[in-house]
Amino acid sequence: MDLHNLLVFQDLFNDDVFRDIEKTISRENLNKGAVAAKLINKAEQLGLSGNIIRSYMIYTVAHQSNCVSYAVEKSGGKIGKSLYQAFCHDIELIEKLLLLKPSLLLDCDLLDDYEPTNINQSTAFNLLVENLDKAQTSKDKADVFINYYRTFGSGDMADYRAFRWDSDEDSLVGIKHFETMKLQDLIGYEYQKQELLANTKAFVEDKPANNVLLVGARGTGKSSGVKAVVNSFFDKGLRLVQLTKEQLIDLPVIMERLRDFSSKKFIIFLDDLSFEEFEVEYKYLKSAIEGGASAKPENVLIYATSNRRHLIKESYKDRGANDDDMHRSDTLNETISLSDRFGLIIYYMAPNQQEYLDIVDGLLKQHGIELSKEELRVKAGAWEKEHSGRSGRIAQQFVTHYLGQVYNK
Known part of the structure; x- marks a missing residue:
């Protein structure tokens, strides 16, 4: 088993645990106890169970970005013939490693069927392991991994349902404890839930769908509804990106970043949104919805919640004669035009x-x-x-x- 012949997964050698496993296979003089200790540490950190070499390798291949996972994202789920052959070649090599019994390599029986303190609860990872167990050939296993990249992505994109934007680093950061609520757990507002669900389903299925404004009384479940539909379509490639009002200035950068993940769908979520007269961030939002100079990515929609029907605060000055503004109607149009950019407006009234x-x-x-x-x-x-x-x-x-x-x- 010469793992140095890997074509797609050469970056695995940057992982010290993988390097130690490979060196042990090559009969280099390593401390087997130290290698076993590293695997136990990883098993506890990641919640890995069973044959730990197998579990760790599956986890690492799934989470480490490579040219195949990149190609799948950039091409909307496709992969070229030659790259596919290279990937199958690597999976055939790694498959031999997956069949290796840890006790035979490291003289540590408990690694053959390890039980961690807390088992990995990732939906994506556990589905991957289940599908690999069913796969018969190395080609079947390659297809399982490719479908995993297509559906869940790699790295953080596979682990997290929701992200926040780090303006300092210009990067997406996974939200570890995203609420796991489901639509059926939300009581009442059946019409509103169905409207939200239908629009999101159309979006995920590559059908025409609108940006959504959920507006109405406080505490009526507007934000919970958005989070619930994201959970409903996680296994269809839907992710949420939560932004603050102050981060709207970063929307052009964020849109381009999300465009790169073309096999995924994203809802940019703006919670409790409203603007005062002097705030100009709304102009970035209008531009993003309309596309500006660059067309809005087809894999991105914007969902916002607000207690205001018109997102920009309207003053009494705007309603009456205004000596400083000869074109009062233009001012009013500016005030209401932002909410009109949302194709679907869903109203939430306080319950009787x-x-x-x-x-x-x-x-x-x-x-x-x-x-x-x-x-x-x-x-x-x-x-x-x-x-x-x-x-x-x-x-x-x-x-x-x-x-x-x-x-x-």
């Missing part, structure tokens, strides 16, 4: 009394608790009167409080 009680009831039932209609009306009603009115957020806060009281008894 019955809708509020239905949300509380649904949330309680998710925890196996069902109150009588009268008890629900009295307790949930008293809670909303003591707080800032009826909303999904207030309903969730009541449920959290109620559960705390129940569990403390």
Whole structure:
């Protein structure tokens, strides 16, 4: 097994664990205990189980960027014939390493079927391992990896559902603890959820889809709806990129960065968005939506939430005569034109009394608790009167409080 003949995966030799495994196979005089210790450390860090050499190699091949993963991203999922042959050649070599029993190489039996403290919970990685187990030939395994790159990407793109933008480094940073909520967990607002779901589904399926503005009362689940649809389509290549208002100036750079990941879809998410009269960042957003000098990437949409229908604050001065502005209608058009750039506007109204009680009831039932209609009306009603009115957020806060009281008894 001469791993130095690798064509696509030569960068594996930059990994010290892989180098030590290769040297041990080549019968170089290495401390086997030290190599085993490195593998145990990696297993605990990454949550790897089973045959640790196999698990570690699969993880490394999946996460280390290479010319195949790059080609898949740049070409929208395609790969050239010659590159495919080179990739199959490498997978055939690595396959021999995957079949190697660690105890025979490193004299450490526990590495043959290792059980880490915390098992890796990555959806993408575990699906990759499952599909590789089913693959019969090295070519089948190569196809599994290519499909993995096509669906999930490599490195952070495969591990994270959502990212934030680091303006200092001009880079995407994975959000490790992104909320795992699902649409079916959100109670109420069925019409709004279906509108959001349908638009996002069309986007993921390469059909026409709009930028979306979710507008309405606070605490009604606008942001939760966006996060939930991202979770729904993670395995279809959808990712979220969250920006602050101040980062809108970076939108041209961000758009070009996302364009490179052409096999993925991105929702740029702007939460609780609004602008004061003196803020000019909205001009970057208008330009990004319209495409500016450079066409907007086809794999990017912008979703924003706001409590304002018109994102730019409108002053009384704008509504009346204005000695400083002879063209008052132009000022008004400027004020409302940003929200008009969003092709789909979804409204979230504050729930009425019955809708509020239905949300509380649904949330309680998710925890196996069902109150009588009268008890629900009295307790949930008293809670909303003591707080800032009826909303999904207030309903969730009541449920959290109620559960705390129940569990403390």
